[in-house]
Amino acid sequence: MTDHAVERVAICVVSYNSADQLPGLLASLPAGASGVAWHLVVADNASSDDSVATVRRLAPEATLVQLGRNAGYAAGVNAALAAAAPYTAALVLNPDVRLEPGCLATLVTALRAPGVGIAVPRLIDAAGKLILSQRREPTLARAFADALVGAERAGRTVRFGEVVSDPARYQGEADLDWAEGSTQLISAECLRSCGPWDESFFLYSEETDFDLRAGDHGFAVRYVPAARAVHLEGGSGQTPALWSLLVLNRVRLFRRRNGLPRAVLFWLAILLREASRAVLGRRTSRAAVRRLIDPRSVPRMLGEV
Structure with a gap:
């Protein structure tokens, strides 16, 4: 060695x-x-x-x-x-x-x-x-x-x-x-x-x-x-609250690195993903959709500089 x-x-x-x-x-x-x-x-x-x-x-x-x-x-x-x-x-x-x-x-x-x-x-x-x-x-x-x-x-x-x-x-x-x-x-x-x-x-x-x-x-x-x-992957991201935080932070990071116009499209893609999973009954995705469209969350996600 x-x-x-x-x-x-x-x-x-x-x-x-x-x-x-x-x-x-x-x-x-x-x-x-x-x-x-x-x-x-x-x-x-x-x-x-x-x-x-x-x-x-x-x-x-x-x-x-x-x-x-x-x-x-x-x-x-x-x-x-x-x-x-x-x-x-x-x-x-x-x-x-x-x-x-x-x-x-x-x-x-x-x-x-x-x-x-x-x-x-x-x-x-x-x-x-x-x-x-x-x-x-x-x-x-x-x-x-x-x-x-x-x-x-x-x-x-x-x-x-x-x-x-x-x-x-x-x-x-x-x-x-x-x-x-x-x-x-x-x-x-x-x-x-x-x-x-x-x-x-x-x-x-x-x-x-x-x-x-x-x-x-x-x-x-x-x-x-x-x-x-x-x-061991002890369940991180498996609760609605944690999954929502994971999803919102993905948008925040993309906004920082790519600017607002592209970040809006990225937000739309993430919303589409979570909405499609929510329709299938996934609780974590339902919670994420609520956060993605919450007027209090959107400025924090897309207002990053």
Whole structure:
């Protein structure tokens, strides 16, 4: 194995009522981060369960940051990064991730390649099924294709798919526009260039924003299938409120990067998608439609600068 002694990785975890998830994550770190010098930083968003006590009991050497309020995922990432000891890279992790042996060392090797600023692993779910974690930048064509034929069918083509759904594309290394945010190793240079994670995205689209900004600064997001992790995917986005937040933040981010006229068309594509699913009885989509047309939400979505 390549010598990683010169690497110093801050493993940054954001917890929020994660007491049931943290033990599994912490147990996976010694083997998952083997061969790399690392330090754990946990930023807790005012959990009401035993998250803080669990970290203190199972990882007493970790740096624990208590935000005192539920400030959101991006704020937690920023707080963890600010509290970390000097590092050459930071591994941003969800509490429901389990690193497989050697995962971090493999990602560190990939991060050393010229131009790479972010390295992400192959992810599987709790049942061992591949998670479609690769993403392309949102476009109008991709939004309307998703609305009309669905993300999985659209994702088989480069032009029309935001979610990369062809399993063959997960077999080899690839450079992405952005990646699912549960497990991302980010170089210190990339973090310095891009600045902090955008805390205006309380939850959802914060990793999209950061990864796309990394691309704007000339850094590649490298998918590394030899690095592997399990993401249990504990139901995020499955409640009407969370799904609505995910949908609205997609529109907000597109507005920022593409201007108002194109954002209005993107909003229309997203509304079409959610309305078609609502007709089929999907509760989350019904809630999203209400938010998409709410006079209080529209200015926030489309008034971004």
